[in-house]
Amino acid sequence: MKPDPRSSVDALDAIDWGEDGLVPVVAQDASSGDVLMLAYADREALQRTLESAQAHYHSRSRARLWHKGATSGNVQHVREVRYDCDADALLYRVEPAGPACHTGERSCFFRLLPGTEGDATPGIGPTMGLLQRVVEQRLRELPEGSYVRRLHDRGVGYAGQKVVEEAGEVVVAALQGDDDAFLAEAADLLFHLSVLVALRGQRLDAVAAVLSERHRERVSESSESSEPSESSEQAARLSGPDRQG
Numbered sequence: 001m002k003p004d005p006r007s008s009v010d011a012l013d014a015i016d017w018g019e020d021g022l023v024p025v026v027a028q029d030a031s032s033g034d035v036l037m038l039a040y041a042d043r044e045a046l047q048r049t050l051e052s053a054q055a056h057y058h059s060r061s062r063a064r065l066w067h068k069g070a071t072s073g074n075v076q077h078v079r080e081v082r083y084d085c086d087a088d089a090l091l092y093r094v095e096p097a098g099p100a101c102h103t104g105e106r107s108c109f110f111r112l113l114p115g116t117e118g119d120a121t122p123g124i125g126p127t128m129g130l131l132q133r134v135v136e137q138r139l140r141e142l143p144e145g146s147y148v149r150r151l152h153d154r155g156v157g158y159a160g161q162k163v164v165e166e167a168g169e170v171v172v173a174a175l176q177g178d179d180d181a182f183l184a185e186a187a188d189l190l191f192h193l194s195v196l197v198a199l200r201g202q203r204l205d206a207v208a209a210v211l212s213e214r215h216r217e218r219v220s221e222s223s224e225s226s227e228p229s230e231s232s233e234q235a236a237r238l239s240g241p242d243r244q245g
């Protein structure tokens, strides 16, 4: 999202501000999908957010506008703003410059309510987002002894060779290995691919954008089609490399 000094009145009027003029705002890490915090916004806060492309809220305890990160430096660059079906809640999708929480935690939701421990795994989005962040950090800091640093020092060609190697191992494990071996090889491949992407100066986010753009194309193609079987076939291939369908 680009800062827009004219900040659209239409955008502000799309929201049902209710009697107290406040709506809840969920801030989400745009890369990882992690929920970072919950706060509130009034018209002024949303307007400033749109104008600056940095998250602004209305602090209920201090009863005033709150520019997140103004003192701590932990600003949130707003990629897009969504609003819910009832137009009475906002979602800021952000690139955080630092922890969202005053405790120093990345997300305010770092505590698990006792008795609710389950087997909820973070899922592919947050995990790849975290991997991207860690790889980029290693490439910035190049810590001694880090494997990412070793790949960096040997260059794109070497990292690419590792990707080819890991891809071969995935295929062998798919044909011969047990599930654990296959999953481990697939994880190695994704790891090395993510380093190659970063070494190439690109981001997994950009790869995801290509995939989701293809998905959109497939969905719009299939909604124009009257053949249900064809659309399900298209859906099945939505992220495949074949772009001729």
Ligand SMILES: [Zn+2]
Pocket: 037, 100, 101, 102, 103, 107, 108
């Ligand atoms: Zn917090």
